[in-house]
Amino acid sequence: MTMTHAPGAKRHSPPPAWRKPVLMGAPLVLLLVAFLVFPVGQLLALSIHNGQGFTLAPYAQLFASSLYVTVLWITLKISLATTLVAVVAAYPVAYLISVAKGPAKSRLIFWVLLSFWTSFLVRAFAWVVILGRNGVVNSTLMSLGIIDRPLDLLYGFGAVLVGMVHAMLPLAVMTMLAVMENIDRTLPRAASTLGARPGTAFWTVYFPLSLPGVAASAIMVFVSAIGFFIVPALLGGRKETMITQLIVDQVQQTLNWGLAGAISVLLLTVVLVVFVLYDRVFGFASLTGESAVVRNRDTAMRRLGGRVLGLLGSASDAVIGLLPRRHPIRGRAEQPLALTGFVWLLLALISLPAFLMIPLSFGKGGLAWPPSGFTLQWYQQLLDSPIWMQALWRSIVVAFGTGLLAMAIGVPAAFLMVRSQMRGKGAML
Incomplete structure (x- = not known):
């Protein structure tokens, strides 16, 4: 049975080939422009x-x-x-x-x-x-x-x-x-x-x-x-x-x-x-x-x-030939x-x-x-100091956020550079 489209129906054409590489590489390009090219x-x-x-x-x-x-x-x-x-x-x-x-x-x-x-x-x-x-x-x-x-x-x-x-x-x-x-x-x-x-x-x-x-x-x-x-x-x-x-x-x-x-x-x-x-x-x-x-x-x-x-x-x-060697283990x-x-x-x-x-x-x-x-005074000073505790908490938040953003930007860029045959990979690297 052959399916026909109604006269007013829209046909869904496949996305252009360039869209996926652009979307995967865009976060890295924006990062490089904002934090490398501009500075x-x-x-x-x-x-x-x-x-x-x-x-x-x-x-x-x-x-x-x-x-x-x-x-x-x-x-x-x-x-x-x-x-x-x-x-x-x-x-x-x-x-x-x-x-x-x-x-x-x-x-x-x-x-x-x-x-x-x-x-x-x-x-x-x-x-x-x-x-x-x-x-x-x-x-x-x-x-x-x-x-x-x-x-x-x-x-x-x-x-x-x-x-x-x-x-x-x-x-x-x-x-x-x-x-x-x-x-x-x-x-x-x-x-x-x-x-x-x-x-x-x-x-x-x-x-x-x-x-x-x-x-x-x-x-x-x-x-x-x-x-x-x-x-x-x-x-x-x-x-x-x-x-x-x-x-x-x-x-x-x-x-x-x-x-x-x-x-x-x-x-x-x-x-x-x-x-x-x-x-x-x-x-x-x-x-x-x-x-x-x-x-x-x-x-x-x-x-x-x-x-x-x-x-x-x-x-x-x-x-x-002069060095001792392990006894070989199968496999x-x-x-x-x-x-x-x-x-x-x-x-x-x-x-x-x-x-x-x-x-x-x-x-x-x-x-x-x-x-x-032996003393615990350094740990006690750390816990009692608002400045140290705020710095510790700030460091954890910044490190966690940095890790998430780095993965979100780096993983698709890595797949793009290793798996694709796009032009401009050398410039991105």
Whole structure:
């Protein structure tokens, strides 16, 4: 039986194909326009307009002294060192999580995220306690008779690097894990069945497939580290001043918005240059977890890279042969004990600052280590203070609202970037 429409009935045509991507991406675009494009435009305007007309005086002041260029170089140095150490340390953690199964996988992810759930400020203060002259490290070394007087571990490059790596490590792990989870596990096993030893199979098969995750992790850590403020302010000295500290000083102390805008534009330019280089080499597709291939097509470079990976594989096989291994369990991949031990040691170290604050909160000596006595006075002062309780309640409300809005905006945007073939994904990324 054929159905016919009445002469006055309206036909429901399918929605246009562009409607769904636009609705999914609109919240993210509005967010970027309101909180990125507009503020950056305001900063640019402040740096070239002094209220009376066009001026380049802030930029002349910026480049008239070597101070700002020196601080920019220090910022890049600290950020690059943080990126290198964080990515290298995070790789075995992400690898072990990707091959783990069931409860073991959940436990590893929990311990990685535990430090991430702790405030940057709390973790920075914890490192002050750990590295201070009367802190955990110096007290332990002196009690063991290794040193006679406290070492100067704070307010230097090493303290800043430790604090920033500790802050960035969970981000590096979770970014790499997104790519490692999608690597076909049968490929390294196939290489092993063809005669490749474990180290060679890893470096020549698995590692090249994980490179997009390494690159995505590196760019995320670098961009986050270059704008850090809390850790270098608390753990660094004058020689470790980062450029964000200068921006804050120009805004809060001297009220020189023009110079602050010029410094911000300089920092933004550096970040954009890094993004362009990243896109040329790896492509922004790797940030979505896709196993994109490195865009370098030079045959000589690829051959050199293959030889280097082959040498690393042979060296790894020689080392693996000297290490004890677990007895294989049916249905599970056998992992070297050294890898498992290293990962759990690293997770214990990054979890230490979070647990360290617990005994200090019951001690009478403030941030001195070891804690002296037992008291509940700090908790009593917290509960009796209207200011602290209002701040606590406000923090909970802001955090809850931020989480809801971030999920409402981020989830559809993530689906849009990963699943769709729309144009402009690179610009959104």
